[in-house]
Amino acid sequence: MSSASELADRLARDAEAVCKHYLSVGRRAGDYWIVGDVANSKGRSLFVRLTGSRAGKWSDAATGQYGDLLDLVREACGLADFRDVADEARLFLTEPQPIPASSRRGDAHTAPPVDRPADERARRLFRITEPLSGSLADSYLRQRGILRAALHQALRFHPSCYYRDLVTGRTSTFPALIAAVTDPSGVITGVHRTWLDPQGKGKAQVADPRRALGRLLGNAVRFCFPFHGPVPVIVAGEGLESILSLARVLPGMPMVSALTANHLAAFRLPDGCRRLYIAADADAAGRHGIEGLSRRAQALGTLPLVLAPELGDFNEDLRRLGPERLIANLKAQLAPEDALAFLPA
Template sequence: MPALAGELLPGGRRDGPEWRCGSLAGEKGQSLAVRLHGERAGVWSDFASGERGDALDLVAAVLFGGDVKAAMGWSRRWLGLPEDPRSGPVPATVRRAPAPADDAAAEAEAEGRRRAARGLFGHPDTLHNIAGTPAALYLAGRGIELAELGRVPRALRFHPNVWCQEVGCPLPAMLAAIHGPDGVHVATHRTWLAEIDGAWRKASLAKAKKVLGGFAGGTVRLWRGASGRPLSEARDGETVALAEGIETGLSVALACPELRVLAAVSLGNMGSVQLPPAVRTVILCADNDGDNPAAARGLQRAIDRFAGEARNVRVAFPPDGADDFNDVLTSGDGE
């Protein structure tokens, strides 16, 4: 799988036990992950579009527009197998199982990234209360005045010097903790910031937002709503508003502080989020993605997931002309 992933998705890079890139086009990024070792080797998922499959599906999607039959022929040639499965035995040289040492090393690397994510969030230079920091000023520039919520969400912190690989130096960043279904801190979301024309904004980077650590199924727990309880102690019949991005989620919390608000970080991850049984209603706070078929599939996947769990599912779209609910907030049409 490392060789195949590198050939199909040349712009990606190894990230622990996975190969990461931006999409099926193979450019740099993090949205698409391919498992490289172990029993799940070849399993992949595009968290932006919701597309997923095994190694053969990956070949079909990247090279043949989803044509699995054509992908089978190409794959047999790539592996050095006979064109016709009945024409001879599979050469022993292609029956190699993944080396346990490689799998163990990959798992160790992934655990290292999880520790790094938690360490960054708990670093002595990380400010637990972002009030008055560039992170709070950045959010205020997006129309999000945290003082109106009455408290700063515990999931958000600020660090003045977070290493940015793109520019090769540290930059100020807003941090957000991503917790898995069991409440364990599994990853840290970073939004690099810069002061531009006297205002704090996203840094002018190709990728101003990145996640350190694997976050499939996890969420940024932004707001506890009326109950004030942790997610694991949600009251029976509770409603959760599930947004894609942090800024969108905070905008929803300002407009509807009675709701528990979570951010899934990506549209593709929305359909992987795990919620306790007490949550009976899920409001998917969708973005206006136009005629983007991948986005439509990702949203439908999330709808199907929660409906399949016998939950009430509602989809909230911002009005025409707004990309997301943060646009609604900044335009003054939040009423």
């Protein structure tokens, strides 16, 4: 059986053919293949090196994702287990590859795109998850001060989620908290994974224990969110745990976690939104997200208001200062009618 590094090397030998197959809406520009994202969307955010010693290496400037062609196959197909990723790569490598590679499936301008819808790739992973209640992921969130997280339908648990180190190529599995990313109508377009220590000691001891998969731009993980009718008031922020901390003390208020500052700036506001509370993170990237989303909200006639934590983020406030102090801080920042409607009496 081929190792992960061997499969990645074999794919890299014909990197352009791999790109034409899995990223068919993109195009070649010099030594790179350029496309919108790993979901095969139109755009210029993702670059795949086609030649030289770094052939097959790719990165997405919008999401921060990067890796080799085996990672690209995994992300493009929405695969969770390494065995499935390896099987997909081997299937591709056994297909006839006439030279030039661009002719393998016909002319690049007329060949139909590969039928791998982004929403189905995301749902494929979400379908094999388990309920959050009583799971290791539920316990992890409780340790972070986040109670009753199992009430949120967007959160699930995977007992053995595939993980691959993007530097060494080593593969393993860990339990994981899985969060569904949805569009404004509630359709799953992506997932966010937080890999956990099997012994219950927080996040897994890996290089990057949090990764997103799928089509994220404009979408978000949603809590207490009505998918039909106007949403007059909403809280939007970056981090999953920060937003879940706010959800604990503001029960019933619609909230979204956009996962990164770039995606926060690009979040699509729901119809009928009059007031937008932006949950701040105390860093430069967080300010970028706040400024970008604020400008877009104002252009749509929505009033943007910033909710500021006392410490680094709202989960730190919840854990170190306690829920009563967090409620008092929020009460001073919310519009009176929102404080009355959503804060505990």
